[in-house]
Amino acid sequence: MDYDVLNVFCGPDGGHGNALGVVRDGALLPGREERQAFAGKLGFSETVFVDDPERGVIDIYTPSVRLPFAGHPCVGTAWLLDVPELVVPAGVVAARMDGEFSWVEARPEWSTPRTMRQFGSVAEVDALPVPPPGEWIYAWAWEDEAAGRVRTRGFPGRGDGITEDEATGASALLLTAHLDRALNIRQGRGSQILTAPQPNGYIEVGGRVRAHF
Template sequence: MAEYDVLAVFCGPDGRYGNELGVVRDGSRMPDRTDRQAFAGRLGFSETVFVDDPERGAIDIYTPTLRLPFAGHPCVGTAWLLDVPELVVPAGVVGARLDGEFSWIEARPEWAPPRTLRQYGSAAEVDALAVPAPGEWIYAWAWEDEAAGRVRARGFPGRDDGIVEDEATGAAALLLTHELGRALNVRQGRGSQLLTAPQPDGLIEVGGRVRLGRSASTRPAGTPRPAP
C-alpha cells in the first residue's frame, strides 16, 4: 500500500478552492521513477510529490505524464506539510517559510517550466475563455486592478492527460511576476489566491494558504488485493 496526503494549495480567503496535491511522505517505499510516474498518473492530480528526505526537504515532482525539475504549488504545499526552511528539487534549492496563514517559497524564474503568458483586456474576457485544444501551456491573465497589482488568471496546461485547466499555478504566477517586475495578488481558477513578490538577486517569492484535505492509500500497480 502506498500512503499519501492530499493537500489543497493556494486556497481562497475563505479556505475553499486551491489546487489539489498528492504527497507521498515516504518516497523510499517507491524509489523507481517509472513506478512514481505510473502512480502519479493513477492519482490524476496536476502534480504528485514524493518526499525522499523529509529533514533535508528533498522531493521529486511528477505530473500525470512528466517529471518536473521544479513546480510552484507542489513546493508551496510540501513546504507547509514538512515545515522545513528549504526544499531540494532537481532545479536547485528552494527557500521556504511560514508566515501566519501563508506558506511561501522563493525560487528562480528560469526554473519554471515554459508557459505562454497571454494578456487579455479584462477579467471578464478571461472568465469567458473556453478550454483551448491541447498544445502549448497557456496562462491567460488580465488586470482586475493594475494599481493594486490584482490579477485575474486561468491556467491551461495543454496536455492530453485529463488536466484541462489548472486551478492554481505557482510557476506561472512566478513567471508573470518576473515579467512585470512587481508584486501580484492573483485570483486563479474558481477562487484560488496566489501572492507573489520579486526579491533580491532575481528570486521570486510565491505564497498562499494550504490545508490538509485527507490522507489515503492505494496499491501499486500489479499488487494483488488481500484475500477477504
C-alpha cells in the same frame, strides 16, 4: 500506498486551491517509472515523492511528466514538512511560514516554458473555453492594476486529463518576473496566489494550504 492530499493556494475563505498528492515515504516507490505510473493513477496536477523529509529532498510529477520545479507542490510540501528549504532538481528552494501563508523562493527560469496571454478584461478571461492540447497557456488580465490584482487561468495543454490548473505557482513566478512587481493573483474558481520579487533575482510565491479530508 499512503499519501497526503493538500489544497494549495486556497482562497481567503479557505476554499478552492489546487489539489496536491504527497507520498511522504518516497522509498516505497524509488523508480521514476513507478512514480510516474502512481502520479498518473492519482490524477492530481502534481504529485510529490519525499526522498528525505529532514533535508526537504522531493521529486515532482504530473500525470505524464517529471518536473524539475513546480510552485504549488513546493508551497504545499514545505507547509506539510515544516522545513526551511526544499531540494528539487532545479535547485534549492527556500521556505518560510508567515501567519496563514506558506512561502517559497525560487527563480522564474526554473519554471517550464508557457505562453503568457494577456486579455483586456476579467470577463474575457472568465469566458475562455479550454483550448485544445498543445502549448501551455496562462491567460491573464488586470483586475486592479494599481493594486497589483490579477485574474488568471492556466491551461497546461498536456493532454493528460488536466485541462485546467486551479492554481499554478510557476506561472505566477513567470508573470511576476515579466511585470516586475508584486502580485495578488486570483486563479481558477477562487484560488489566491501572492508573489513578491526579491533583489537577488528570486521571486517569493505564497498561499494558504489546507489538508484535504
